[in-house]
Amino acid sequence: MLIAYGILSAGIAIALQDVLRNIAGGILLVLARPIKAGDRIQIQDTVGDVLDIGNLNTTIMEIREWVDADQYTGRILTIPNSFALNQTIKNYTKDYSFIWDEIRILLIYGSNWRKAKETALETASPTIAEFEDLARKELLLMGEKYFITTYEVRTNLFMKMEENWIEMRLRYVVDPRRRRIISNLLISSILEALEKEEDIMVGTAVGVDLMNSTKKE
Numbered sequence: 001m002l003i004a005y006g007i008l009s010a011g012i013a014i015a016l017q018d019v020l021r022n023i024a025g026g027i028l029l030v031l032a033r034p035i036k037a038g039d040r041i042q043i044q045d046t047v048g049d050v051l052d053i054g055n056l057n058t059t060i061m062e063i064r065e066w067v068d069a070d071q072y073t074g075r076i077l078t079i080p081n082s083f084a085l086n087q088t089i090k091n092y093t094k095d096y097s098f099i100w101d102e103i104r105i106l107l108i109y110g111s112n113w114r115k116a117k118e119t120a121l122e123t124a125s126p127t128i129a130e131f132e133d134l135a136r137k138e139l140l141l142m143g144e145k146y147f148i149t150t151y152e153v154r155t156n157l158f159m160k161m162e163e164n165w166i167e168m169r170l171r172y173v174v175d176p177r178r179r180r181i182i183s184n185l186l187i188s189s190i191l192e193a194l195e196k197e198e199d200i201m202v203g204t205a206v207g208v209d210l211m212n213s214t215k216k217e
Contacts, residue, residue: 025081042090069180108201
């Protein structure tokens with residue numbers, strides 16, 4: 001009987017320990033406010049938008065998982081608040097409601113890369129302009145609270161020479177909730193613009209490798 005009571009007491013103690021940790025995490029979330037309802041967050045491999053912060057649990061609308069992009073899966077997740085005590089919280093929207101995203105474009109050697117760069121930047125500019133102005137203003141406000149080393153948010157394009165192709169990366173600011181929509185719009189419009197140029201050849205890593213192998217043979 002004593003052994004049974006001992007086991008029961010140990011089980012209750014462990015259960016209460018988890019409850020107390022969740023309560024402590026809930027208090028920390030209220031006082032420190034690392035997240036709030038509406039924020040897009042990531043805790044370990046879990047990503048989603050915060051729907052509610054309760055006393056014991058936080059509820060989020062899940063994104064990613066089997067959806068290979070930042071869009072909803074339709075699942076509602078309940079996370080014990082103890083995560084606030086020992087987990088890194090990645091907040092996509094706290095204090096700054098924009099993120100930097102990149103699009104990768106591969107050019108076959110021999111392409112007019114100067115024209116390709118100019119075309120990509122000119123094509124992207126109208127779509128990204130609305131984000132740049134707001135992103136710059138928010139970054140200036142962040143500078144009043146944090147030590148910010150740069151206030152540069154202009155769309156830029158970086159280039160890298162690989163063995164079989166020239167890699168271009170278009171870097172731009174965007175609303176994280178519109179990331180996939182804007183990325184798709186930019187890719188479509190840039191590809192359409194580049195395809196009109198006879199001296200610009202866009203490829204894929206596999207396609208370029210195969211092309212170069214054929215030339216060697």
